[in-house]
Amino acid sequence: MTRWAMAADLRRCVGCQTCTAACKHANATPPGVQWRRVLDMEFGEYPDVQRAFVPVGCQHCDEPPCMDVCPTKATKKRADGIVTIDYDLCMGCAYCAVACPYQARYKTDKPSFAYGNAIESETARRDDARLAVATKCTFCVERIDAGLEQGLTPGVDVEATPACVNSCITQALIFGDLDDAESPVSRVLAENRHFRMHEELGTGPGFYYLWDKDDDKEPQT
Numbered sequence: 064m065t066r067w068a069m070a071a072d073l074r075r076c077v078g079c080q081t082c083t084a085a086c087k088h089a090n091a092t093p094p095g096v097q098w099r100r101v102l103d104m105e106f107g108e109y110p111d112v113q114r115a116f117v118p119v120g121c122q123h124c125d126e127p128p129c130m131d132v133c134p135t136k137a138t139k140k141r142a143d144g145i146v147t148i149d150y151d152l153c154m155g156c157a158y159c160a161v162a163c164p165y166q167a168r169y170k171t172d173k174p175s176f177a178y179g180n181a182i183e184s185e186t187a188r189r190d191d192a193r194l195a196v197a198t199k200c201t202f203c204v205e206r207i208d209a210g211l212e213q214g215l216t217p218g219v220d221v222e223a224t225p226a227c228v229n230s231c232i233t234q235a236l237i238f239g240d241l242d243d244a245e246s247p248v249s250r251v252l253a254e255n256r257h258f259r260m261h262e263e264l265g266t267g268p269g270f271y272y273l274w275d276k277d278d279d280k281e282p283q284t
Contacts, residue, residue: 065143066241067202067217069228070248070257070271071118075235078103078116085230089203091188093175098167098200099227117272118227118236121146121167121200122260125267129159129168129197137197144241144269145202153196160197164261165268168199202238203227218247241269253277 078101086092086099102117123146130138130146137152138159160168172195176185203225210216210223217223218239228236239246244253248271256275259268 064242066269067123067144067207068239068241068248068269068271069123069202069225070237070251070273072235072237072251072255072273073115073117074274075233076101076116076118077233077235079232081230081232082118082227082236085226086200088184089188089226091185091190092169092198093171094177095175096169096171096198098169098198119165119167119260120270121163121202122165122266122268122270123200123202124269126265128162128164128264128266132158132162134158145204145207146199147201147204148197148199150192150196155195155197157197164264164266168197170195170197 080101082099083097083101087097090098092098099118099120102119104115104117105112106115107113123144125144127138127140127146130140134156135152135154137149137154138146139149140146155170157170160170171193174189174191174194176182181189206225207217207223210220213222215223218228218237221229224238228238237247237251239248241249243249251273252271254277255273256277257271257273259271262268
């Protein structure tokens with residue numbers, strides 16, 4: 064089996080928002096819609112205050128709450144763990160956006176562009192099927208599927224890897240197959256302490272956050 068997943072190394076992320084920009088360029092999402100966001104967080108008390116940058120988006124859950132509430136069954140989960148939306152079935156009720164504990168879904172009723180009129184990249188990638196329906200991060204599923212058809216490995220080969228991962232200037236984002244022990248994401252999870260956002264809700268997120276080395280495990284070579 065295959066279970067695609069992503070990890071974000073919180074020690075590496077510098078909050079540059081390059082992943083956000085790359086996602087917008089790749090998917091031509093309208094202003095205000097960010098399938099890949101980076102939260103800027105501060106915690107602690109003066110003078111011991113720390114800052115962390117946390118990439119967020121659709122978590123591609125094992126048990127996606129958005130799928131359970133969808134009255135038209137437009138939201139589905141593939142066998143490889145990627146949660147998709149069938150725009151032909153979606154009626155734009157936004158139940159899924161309310162149900163999502165990660166605030167990862169958007170609905171745009173009419174076209175809008177960053178500079179008033181569509182620029183070349185927006186024209187090339189715009190998809191009117193995404194109007195008046197729910198939208199979200201797809202893990203760049205088209206790149207994954209096209210890459211697999213060419214014998215490429217998502218998370219290793221750039222052409223088959225999500226745009227946000229490719230763009231990360233600090234290599235803080237990692238992608239791969241959880242069911243492959245040698246994949247990039249499996250290796251970093253084996254070597255580092257990690258957590259998943261709102262894991263207590265039982266959603267089984269497919270997005271992991273690394274925060275420290277696991278001293279109890281030997282690094283893989």
